[in-house]
Amino acid sequence: MAALKYAGLDDTDSEDELPPGWEERSTKDGWVYFANHVDEKTQWEHPKTGKRKRIAGDLPYGWEQETDDNGQTYFVDHLNKRTTYLDPRLAFTVDDQPMKMSTRQKYDGNTTAMDILQGCDLSGKVVIVTGANTGIGFETARSVALHGATVIMACRNLQKANEAKRQILDEWHKAKVEVMILDLASFRSVENFADAFKSKNLPLHVLICNAAWMGGSWQLTEDNFEWTFQVNHLSHVYLVSLLQDDLRHSIPSRVVVVSSESHRFTDIKDSSGKLDLGLLSPSKKDYWAMLAYNRSKLCNVLFSQELNRRLSPHGVTSNSVHPGNMMYSSLPRNWWGYRLLFSLVRPFTKSMLKNARGYSPHSKYGCNLEIRLYPVY
Known part of the structure; x- marks a missing residue:
């Protein structure tokens, strides 16, 4: 270092730091x-x-x-x-003679989906996100679209979905984003969506089952199932079954099923320990909105486990993910009591972008569609 000073170069804390000028x-x-x-x-x-x-x-x-x-x-x-x-x-x-460097990255509670994807080029990857026009679904679709993936926003409300698409394109005019209609309260709509997607002859690398319903009053779908159970679980199961061949032809690929820690606070067995199907689609007098939501999320976890057991030998993996507790999103919109509660805890919960990190394709050695997950089982 003395020689450097003698040569007129100031000493600095870092060997690679340039001298002034x-x-x-x-x-x-x-x-x-x-x-x-x-x-x-x-x-x-x-x-x-x-x-x-x-x-x-x-x-x-x-x-x-x-x-x-x-x-x-x-x-x-x-x-x-x-x-x-x-x-x-x-x-x-x-x-000129580079040393081998560690590419290990560390993430914490403040990590966002954009942090996870930093440096990743997802060009050529196709991702479907249900319920992508709002909340975590939107942030997930936005994050992967801004890193090159072709994103299918599968939504019930086309007006809101197109507005969400416009927001993404305003950020990155080259983003590849497409809106397709999907109403999870209708099996017919699920079939139509799957047929429309297949007609595009696209691969399918990631299917994110994100859309959910919580807190609404008791009602039946056109398929005669309790609304929460069909929207949160049955229709997603049906969607995966219709698209499983597309996933298997696009390996490595995966399914991400958005569950919740609330799955721990319920059961779907009767007093004898047998599965009680009546609990999954209760009558109006036996209906409790929060319990219906919890049961649908428990089914999400069980479904994801079984799906992974069946498809992982074929190169398709499945994980359920708990995105975070009581995020301020559109999920509690159906009852003023939930909206008030979620508003009160909002300062203490994570942002949508931070919670979307759990769905973001990444790898510590490159972008090969590994996903950072926080399993709920």
Whole structure:
């Protein structure tokens, strides 16, 4: 270090930190050079370490390289809508003889779906998200769409779904997002959705069964099942069964079934320990909205386990996921009491984007559709 001071280079805390008056730049073919603004000279070697560097990897997803009128290269970050002459890959340069580096990432309670997906390019992957126009479903669809996936927003309300699609496209005009109608209160609608998707001849890499209903009054669907049970569970099971061939032809692929910790506070067995189907679709006099929701979520967990047992040998995995407790979403919209309760706890719960992380395709060694999950069983 004394030699560096003698050479006129100030000492700094980091070996790679540039002295005052120096700037790091890059060429079009990825080599790094260093500009000395004091002497108005450039050189290939780092002024302190003497090492040569090159840029590692492609531009991050959402970035493009352009050339201005003077022939100088600049970079456009479409996701954050900013322009810079500084190559974003300069933070990831490697020496001519790079050392093996750990790619392990650590996540905590503040991690968002966008954090999980940072640096991932999901181009070519197809993801279906049910209930994608609001809440965690929207944040999940948005996050994977902003990283290149083709996203099918499977929603009952086309007006709200198209508005959600517009919000995503406003962020990233190249996002591949399509709205398709899916009413989980109707088996016929599930069949129509599956037929319409198959007609597109697309692969299916991730199916996220997210849509849910909670707190509504007792009512039957057109298929004569209690509304909560069919929307939250039966129709998702039917949807998976209709699309399982598409999943098996797109391996590695997976199903994510959104459950809830509330599954722990109920049972679906009678006093003798046998499965009681009457509990799953109760009569009006036996109906309690919260209990119906809990039972549907317990069925989600059991279904996901069995689905994984059957399909994992074929390259399709299934997981159930608890996204977080009492997030402020549209889920409790059906009764003022739930809306009040969820509003009171809102300051102490996670955001939609943080809860959406559980559905986000990622890998600590690349983007190979591994999903960070918090199992509820």
